[in-house]
Amino acid sequence: MNPDQTVFDTLIIGGGPGGLTAAIYLRRFTRNIALVDKGHSRLGWIPVSHNYPGFPDGINGKQLLENLRAQLGRYGGHVMPGEITDLRLEDGLFVGDCAGPDGDLTRLRAHTVLLATGVADAGMPVARWDEAVAAGAVRLCPVCDGYDVIDRRIGVVTSEVNPVGHALFMRTFSEDVLLFERSAASVLNEEERRQLEAANVRHVESALVGVSMSEDLKPVLHTADGEDYPCDVFYPMLGENARSDLAAGLGAETVECRKLLVDDHLRTSVPGLYAIGDVTRGLNQIAVATGQAAIAATSIHNTLPWALRTT
Template sequence: MTLDHPAKTPVRPDAIIVGAGPAGLTAALYLGRFRRRVLVIDGGDSRAAWIPTTHNHPGFPDGVAGTTLLDLQKEHALRYGARIQKGTVQALSAADDGFVLEIDGDTLRAATVLLACGVEDNAPMLPNVDEAVRRTLMRICPICDGFEVTGQRVGVIGHGPLGAREALFLRTYADHLTLIHIAAPDALPAEERALLADANVTVIETPIESVELQLDQPRALCFAGAGRMEFDALYSALGVTPRTGLALAMGARHDDQGRLEVDDHQQTSIPGLYAAGDMVRGLNQITTAQGEAAIAATAMHNRLRGV
């Protein structure tokens, strides 16, 4: 089945969704079943596509690959009339009758817009780490797959309170846990150091020279002047950058982490502009993104009804 529709839509959509991840595709399904004309702009960079297998998604007891989940969601939305167009939104602005979007040189209009653009992970800038990230050997979501490292030797690459929090979270699973702190020592406050010590988490602050990969897992980190340490799993705990530029350029309100502020119906501070998923809430989970998208889609439908 071909999942991508032609680049142009002949009829003005009621709603345009920016982002074809779990949130955007859930909203497309709902709006399609509400018999709305909905167009999804697929930038092709869904974070879910990185997931080799998740055992954390309800309804898939044997696990499901991120790409498989996305394909299933696309097929589901298409069955109910949603249109999916590959492209990038360069600009978003308000108009008397809704919104104007500039998409790869084309101009599209819609009465309502849902932003489901997700976040971008802040990957560690370390020698030889790109291959580990590309092959998903460097894990990024302890909530998603912490269970899979139960009883293992785990290294967490991070800095400051965020790195400490993720290390402490993973301590529930790992038999041996090490925080590789890659910032200045004073970036890790004394309070966090005490909590790490109480949890028997080792803290290393020697610069990393390289990441060694063996077979299908990262096996060791080599430290400057301090030899090497072997791990069964490595996590990056450097946070994310929300993809909120389109909304911020319009003056939408955001929190101190750059995530968009929304009301109980997922509407931003700009009437008719909605947001769902990781760019709104820091849990960064597929299930919460899907739930928020369902709320947003219903609110968009009701707005179009004049309710």
């Protein structure tokens, strides 16, 4: 099959758990798809996920991705490595320019597009980042793994929206929670300070300026006043922006953090353009992304003309 000359039923952009699940569904619906992925799924960062259904002992993020790719392969699908650098409409079809790993350019045309491009995290100065995440010393999702850090000393950083919310959430798992300021000027109001005091969360007023790792891979948080705070676990609460530029370029409606606004069928405001997972407004969870993938893939299948079976 020559991708440049094929009109696909669906172009899927992003090969994380959502994109792969959607591809599996669409291939089982016998749809002709192209799935393009540049290999940056956040799932690959997770050493072990204990809250994804069906794996009582947990599942490594990279292993889960491999399992999904293998399952897609059972139905004749595969992942095309590369990045969609431009997405547009021409003569009633979506056209995506795909830059391959070797710099070669492929033009993909499709009746529908499903975006599963996720989010880009804002920075936080953490030394030995990869090692720290792999060891579970730095964690990214309180909803995912709060249970796994019960009764440890937990460091959390304020966020722009609801700055004390994550600290209070983690207080339900541990009585030893420290909340650090992200910048020199505190974003907390008096009511939020009262909430922290009532919950016995320690508020460190001096701004966090960096995080180093001890020899045994425990995070040590450094503040602007020169103090050091050893912790067992650190949640940087990275800010995020959705990777929604391709959709926004087509006029799709976005909300906070550039996330895409979708309806109950995961349709964006652009006809034929769907979005699932972290790139949309909602709860950033693997199970949410895969559930949305099932809904979107089924909706796409039912919207496209029937591909009647012939033998």
